[in-house]
Amino acid sequence: MKPFDASKTLEDLTGFCVDGRDVAGTPLTVRINRSWKKPLRELSDDEIGRLVVQRDGFPYILDLVWPKLENDPLFDGGYYPGDILSSLIRCEPQVWAARPNYRAQLASLYQRALNREPEENEAFRASLDLPDEGAMTS
Template identity: 30%
Template sequence: METTWKEQTLETIEQRSWPEPDFDDHTGQRLYALWRTPLARFTVEDIRLLIAHKAALSHLVPLAIEKLGGNLFAEGDFYPGDLLQSVLTIDPEFWYANRPLWSSVYELIRYRDWELEERGIRADGFLELS
């Protein structure tokens, strides 16, 4: 039986290891562990954290879009919509190189600007890329 990409780890997909963290670096330890965790086990917070650290965006943004499609204001550890905010603040170079992904996110938010504003989610930089 063939393994789907979601059953693989970022370490396998990216064919590289995450740097081993300092012993007292909680975030570094978490990122190190996530790099070796199958994508199918990722929580909203796991995806948000990795995206915030600009890790493996070409693999994580599709997962984020999937989560956001089910709940635009999916919540990690901080507030409702923190995953969306992380996605919207990804570097423009990524979006220019990945227009279909940009379009998918755009379709999720295009008619919901009042909800974004009400929740304090800033999309202006993302929308300027249109």
């Protein structure tokens, strides 16, 4: 994996220009397009989370979010604790083509998230339709 320059935008890195894509877009589309025009190092956690959940900006967004997930697998990208990991677990296989090392680490992150206290991982479990931890011990 070749490191990238975080002072560049997603447009710079991909060569894809989003100009005009938000003319009649939704508020979400407008926010996504603005994120594409910001240097990657200036993206907020919410912007990174939104891009991951919308499956946009890969593989560069994976490089930004992965250290956050390694630090806290229930990293909150703006929706609920564990939203990023939940979204990545449900990603299509082609998402991992450029970053197979991350795909190989998903199971470990998943297990770490499940091992957290029930009140911490409740939304994460619900997003994956997993049984409530309390229901499993009753």
